[in-house]
Amino acid sequence: MASFWEYANPKKFIQTTDKLLPWLSVLAALTLVVGLIWGFFFTPDDFRQGSTVKIIYLHVPSALMAINAWLMMLVASLVWIVRRHHVSALAARAAAPVGAVMTVIALATGAIWGQPMWGTWWAWDPRLTSFLILFLFYLGYMALWAAIENDDTAADLTAVLCLVGSVFALLSRYAVNFWNQGLHQGASLSLDKEKNVADVFYFPLLFCIAGFVLLFIALVFLRTQTEIRARRMRALLARERLG
Amino acid sequence: MKALLLRDIRLAVRAGGGFGLGLAFFLIVVVLVPFGVGPDSGLLARIAPGILWLGALLSCLLSLDRIFALDWEDGSLDLLATAPLPMEALVSIKSLAHWLTTGVPLVLASPLFALLLSLPSQGYAPLLMSLALGTPALSVIGTFGAALTVGLKRGGLLLSLLVLPLYVPTLIFGAEVARRGAMGLDFTVPLAMLAGITFGAIALLPFASAAVLRVNLR
Numbered sequence: 001m002a003s004f005w006e007y008a009n010p011k012k013f014i015q016t017t018d019k020l021l022p023w024l025s026v027l028a029a030l031t032l033v034v035g036l037i038w039g040f041f042f043t044p045d046d047f048r049q050g051s052t053v054k055i056i057y058l059h060v061p062s063a064l065m066a067i068n069a070w071l072m073m074l075v076a077s078l079v080w081i082v083r084r085h086h087v088s089a090l091a092a093r094a095a096a097p098v099g100a101v102m103t104v105i106a107l108a109t110g111a112i113w114g115q116p117m118w119g120t121w122w123a124w125d126p127r128l129t130s131f132l133i134l135f136l137f138y139l140g141y142m143a144l145w146a147a148i149e150n151d152d153t154a155a156d157l158t159a160v161l162c163l164v165g166s167v168f169a170l171l172s173r174y175a176v177n178f179w180n181q182g183l184h185q186g187a188s189l190s191l192d193k194e195k196n197v198a199d200v201f202y203f204p205l206l207f208c209i210a211g212f213v214l215l216f217i218a219l220v221f222l223r224t225q226t227e228i229r230a231r232r233m234r235a236l237l238a239r240e241r242l243g
Numbered sequence: 244m245k246a247l248l249l250r251d252i253r254l255a256v257r258a259g260g261g262f263g264l265g266l267a268f269f270l271i272v273v274v275l276v277p278f279g280v281g282p283d284s285g286l287l288a289r290i291a292p293g294i295l296w297l298g299a300l301l302s303c304l305l306s307l308d309r310i311f312a313l314d315w316e317d318g319s320l321d322l323l324a325t326a327p328l329p330m331e332a333l334v335s336i337k338s339l340a341h342w343l344t345t346g347v348p349l350v351l352a353s354p355l356f357a358l359l360l361s362l363p364s365q366g367y368a369p370l371l372m373s374l375a376l377g378t379p380a381l382s383v384i385g386t387f388g389a390a391l392t393v394g395l396k397r398g399g400l401l402l403s404l405l406v407l408p409l410y411v412p413t414l415i416f417g418a419e420v421a422r423r424g425a426m427g428l429d430f431t432v433p434l435a436m437l438a439g440i441t442f443g444a445i446a447l448l449p450f451a452s453a454a455v456l457r458v459n460l461r
Contacts (some may be wrong), residue, residue: 033327060282136408140401144357156458157391161405165388168409171440174410178433180421 008085010228017221024221028214035207056111061212063106065195066134069099069216074166075157088226089155092162093145094223098216100138109132114148126176127184130155133172137165138233151231244328244336254313265302265345266352272298273356279418282400284361284383291360292370292421298356299374300381300410306345307385308402310337311393311456320393324460328454338379338386338449346378362425369424373437377417383448384409390452394459412440 007013040058046053073219110128111121122128122138144161148154270337276294280286290442314320323333332377353374354367362370416437 012436014387075411078340132276133411135407136404139406143401145403147395147398153394153458153461157455160451160458164448165409168412172408172415178436179415199426223444 001234003230005083005085007141008083008087010087010232012226012229013087017225021218021221024218025216028211028218030212031207031214035204035209035211039201039204040207043204052113052116053091053201055109056201059106059109059113060205061209062102062109063131064209065212065216066099066102066106067101068091068097068213069171070134072220073099073162077162080155081163086155086231087228089159090227091220091224092159093155093218094227095220096138096142096145097217098223099141100135102212102216103131103135103138104161106137123213124180125184126173126180129176129180130169133176134169136238137169141165151161244332247323247328247336248340250461251337252344255340255344262293265306268302268305268350269298269349269352269356272301273359276339276360288361288363288425291362291408292366292425293359293361293418295353295357295370296374296377296418296421299353299378300414302349302412303345303378303381303385304403304406306341307389307406308391308392308399310341310386312389315393321460322455330457331449334386334390334452335449338382338452339382341386342379342382346382350374350378357365363427365427366421366425369371369430369434370421371418372434373420373424373430376434376437376441377413380413380437380444381410383441383444385414387448387455390456390459393456411439416440433441 007016031063036057040054043054046050073092073095076088076095079088080092107128110131114123115121130231141158141161144158263308273294276290276415277287280290311320314323324330348421348430353370357367357370361373385406386403391405395401416433419433420430420437
């Protein structure tokens, strides 16, 4: 059995992900198409929310991925700090914009749903507020990566920022609970079957979530490859200039 | 350690006006608010705790880049890093000096500014308590941000983007203490939370700041 750490070798990483990427992309597209079409056209309207309920198929998966992208960055940063594998640092960097876009999708779809349902585009509800704060964390993280020229320094600094930011993001999440009462409903999904949404909505939603997860993985693989190749190119150019 | 602390304080007080600047900025924020929202004293009294906290936070932010920038430019930071003093102690001293030169004056001046915003009289003690407890956290978190951006040429804007999200929990609990105090409600729970955040930050963040500073001095 090959060790997981073999993929820390950039060459091995690119070889493996090159093989996986087409499959992942096709699978992501398939599950998303199936999930979204099933969700949008073949599920009944909710008796109170009408057809706006269908925004759940974009809102819930994107919100889920927005948080999990940060979690993945946290793990990748830890791996970089402990084992100093460059691929890991680059994967964290690659995931940040994807996570930020997921955050924006979740916020935007939430606003579009909130306008007819709550009568407002935005409310200072704990969940909404903490998502906005999460978005700010993504912005700061990406800005720090972009601002520092030396790759290793940037990787180190952003990794520590990610660790500290995670702690403060969690603190903020619970602090805003204290600060304002919620308008947002509780979680729609849980392992406890009683609390789940009805099955008609549940199964297409599972497809959409799977699609978003696959899409995220594919995008991170692709962007990590790009980062590795960009870095290689810079190294080659530098060597050429030295003659 | 004591020598370093005294040196930093002396530098802040004597050279470059960093000392009074924060206070002046705080005053301007407080003066500008009534122009923005109107002179109605009922409204001012209601938003006074939040405005005072925001003003304190912003004027704290304003002076953050001074923590390391001057020492970085003239090379004394490298000397300090090679001194027998551990890096964690160095950043702790730096935050302490920053708090003594910006946080403490802000706390002491806040009753005067609260007067301008017609804060109800029962609100003064909680406001002072929350600022006294909260501003050390602002300094310690700010030191982390300053350590992150120390090597950058135009780090000022980036520093705000990095530090302001980290200030959210402190601001929430601090302003909540002041708000509840002004309304005559019980404020012990947010005060305890604020104390928790401050002491937690003081205990843990210097390690992160020191790690980051080491990377930047590499």
